[in-house]
Amino acid sequence: MKTAMTLSQKILAAHAGLDSVSAGQLITAKLDMVLGNDITTPVAVKEFEKAGCDSVFDKSKISIVLDHFTPNKDIKSAQQCKCCRTFAKKFDLDNFFDVGEMGIEHALLPEKGLVGAGDLIIGADSHTCTYGALGAFSTGVGSTDMAYALSTGRTWFKVPPAIKVVLKNRPAENVSGKDVILHLIGITGVDGALYKSLEFVGDGVKYMTMDDRFTICNMAIEAGAKNGIFECDDVALEYLNGRYKGEIRRYAADKDAEYERVIEIDLAALSPVxxxxxxxxxxxxxxxxxxxxxxxxxxxxxxxxxxxxxxxxxxxxxxxxxxxxxxxxxxxxxxxxxxxxxxxxxxxxxxxxxxxxxxxxxxxxxxxxxxxxxxxxxxxxxxxxxxxxxxxxxxxxxxxxxxxxxxxxxxxxxxxxx
Amino acid sequence: MKFEGKAHKFGDNVDTDVIIPARYLNTSDGKELALHCMEDIDPKFAAEVKAGDIIVGGENFGCGSSREHAPLAIKSCGVSCVVAASFARIFYRNSINIGLPIFECRQAASDAKSGDVLRADPTSGIIENLTRGKKYSTAPFPKEIRDIIESGGLMKSVKK
Incomplete structure (x- = not known):
């Protein structure tokens, strides 16, 4: 009998080529997208070159976005962007976004259809967890992890346990996704979800717009979480259709999946915080x-x-x-x-x-x-x-x-x- | 090899913005980053830290951004290892990947005071507080992670 899995665990298992995984297990998994920005990419490039790597795993599955200190604020920042530009050109990367095409990475990648439901994504930026809003497993890592992934298309994960966050009822006007996630972080504290997944479910989910969900998953890291995730539903599908370039893979948590904790939030009782x-x-x-x-x-x-x-x-x-x-x-x-x-x-x-x-x-x-x-x-x-x-x-x-x-x-x- | 040095004690939730403020992230040069290590939480730290010294943190050490510049700044200013009650997960990964030794031990972190002399052994996982005459054991890393550490960092295994 297969172990019951959370939504996050399902995606990890699929990318590790395993029937099932359980919390605490160390796995190696294939990645659908590897992301870096103008702060973290230069460090990754340095490590990549130092290790003598001479090719990237897939030029269509790497995104480099120059968004932090751009348009360049000083000479050093300009040098860092130049390093990214040179790397992107050398390996003919499909998804390199310089000034004029760039946007803030975690708004840009979904918009460009580069991330979608069922994907496994790592990014050398802590807010990479944003894409969980689309039903992806997505998490932030450091530059050396990025360098390793640029070369191999893989990385190691410790399979996380999960906290189930049940959103209930309809929120009042002017209560947004930001209020929901801040309220949640107020409950968990900044390390209450350390190493864990935050999985958002409940009848209140349907009142959360796509942008609300991006905001909620974006700040999962502020509770210490490894990732935040919503199941891909009609709202996500509507966003992905016509945008997302990959194949949509919809996963759902098993009914008997284990959660370390269940937190219920009555959206109707929230006020702006x-x-x-x-x-x-x-x-x-x-x-x-x-x-x-x-x-x-x-x-x-x-x-x-x-x-x-x-x-x-x-x-x-x-x-x-x-x-x-x-x-x-x-x-x-x-x-x-x-x-x-x-x-x-x-x-x-x-x-x-x-x-x-x-x-x-x-x-x-x-x-x-x-x-x-x-x-x-x-x-x-x-x-x-x-x-x-x-x-x-x-x-x-x-x-x-x-x-x-x-x-x-x-x-x-x-x-x-x- | 054992690490031995003077403890520099910090509280809970030491974030990467205070470990190395973003205004210095226009470089990835370890030596330059080291000059500003812990600047926004302890402006004297970078000048006072000595080779071999040990940073002691509370819960959720290294929370916040994914910047590898944080463990790099700590390593580059001569700190031999970090002992904390718990680590934020990206900082934990980054430290392993770049070869900054870390020890997760709530009791050792809570007992230690700034100035105490600590000794930490990565092989046995034993931490000693020589000033207070106390000894603590930490759980060893899983084999997969030990392999990364022992091969000298993640990139060393890239060509395998």
Whole structure:
């Protein structure tokens, strides 16, 4: 008799060529996509060359996206991008995205149809877990793992146990995927899902849009998780159809699969929340933080830079002005999102409100460029981490929130909802 | 080979942003990264750390980004190994892959104070706190992972 498996375990078993796997087992599995960015790829290239590798496993299954310090912020960053460019050219990689074609990697890959249901993906970026939203097993690794995978198309995994997260009922208006995942991290803490899968199920899933699901899986790592995953349903299929270049493989968890823990979340009971400094688990209701004055708002990132995030921000900013003194930086995650903002008139709303709109970049999220904070400054950001010094000075503070809460806070000049 | 050195103690959830802030990620040169190791949590660390010293962390050490620059910065500033109550999973993988020895031991991590002299043996998994006269044993790595460590890192096995 086969061991009952979780959804994540099913995908791992299929890629390891095994009938079944169980938690704790070490396996070697074949990869459908290997990803790197302008920070992590140069380190991988160095390791790849040092080991004397002279070929890549499959030029169509490698994606390199120059998104972190681009358009290049300084000479060193430019050198790093040059290293990626040279590597991509040398091996004639199909999926190399430079300025003009690039977007923030975890918004770009799904949009370009490079990741889909049933895939096994690793990326040298911790937020690679985003693609679980499409029913893929997807996880972040380091540069040496990337180098090994570039050469072999394989990697080793320790099969994770899972936590089942049951989403129930319909959320209120203005409660988004960001509120769901922050609420969950508030329950688990930043290491409550360490080494584990977070598998999202329940009747509430159908109320989560594709963009909500990307946001939820994106921040699985902030609970320590190896991956976050939704089963591929009609919502995911609708997104994948016409985009995804591979073959859709729909897996489901066995009914008797074992879970280490079950967490139920009543979506109807949620309200917009904020993760206060300096941990993503320090979650409080947005309405209770009106005493927190702010200097900056950032709306964008791999967590919340998609079109529905832009729409949510625009809905708040339409016919309103951001509070004088609150620098409001809006960053559509990809050129496709950017263009859609233009077509829908969102750009005009943002600019009239007194915000600035940037080319796609990870920039401020990791304190790279395009919005660094000075001493004691405070920022509400739709990004994913609020660690000490993450966005600038070590005494600055980051409050993580949804685009709706971020836009409301920009108008109010302090954290809050309108 | 055993590691012996002075402990530098940190708390829970030491993230990769404080281990090596992203503003320095425009290079992957270990020596340059080492100059800024732990800068945002202990600005004096990089100047004070001595070859062989041991970093002691609490729960979830190395959480956050996948940057391999974090274990690389630690290794490059002369730290011989890291002892923590638990490790974030990408940091754990990265450390194994680049050959930074790590030991997961809740009790050793909790008992140690900055300045204690620790000795750690990767073969037996035994950690000793010489200052406090205490001894701890940790579970050995599974064989597959030991093979990576013993062959000198993941890339050494790429051509096999």
């Amino acid at each position: 904020v993760a206060c400094p300096h941990l993503p688990s320090n979650v409080k209701p947005a309405s209770k933080l009106s005493g927190v004055d702010i200097d900056q708002v950032v709306i964008g990132s791999c967590t919340n830079g998609r079109i529905s995030d832009m729409r949510a921000a625009a809905q708040v900013l339409k016919d309103r002005k951001v509070k004088r003194g609150v620098r409001t930086i809006i960053i559509p995650a990809t050129n496709e999102v950017y263009l859609q903002c233009v077509k829908e008139g969102l750009m005009e709303i943002f600019i009239n409100a007194g915000a600035v709109v940037s080319t796609p970049t990870c920039g401020p999220c990791l304190g790279g460029h395009m919005g660094i904070l000075a001493e004691n400054e405070r920022c509400v950001a739709t990004t994913n981490r609020n660690f000490v010094g993450r966005m600038g000075h070590t005494s600055s503070e980051i409050y993580l929130a949804s685009p709706y809460v971020a836009a409301c806070s920009a108008v109010l000049g302090h954290i809050g909802v309108l």
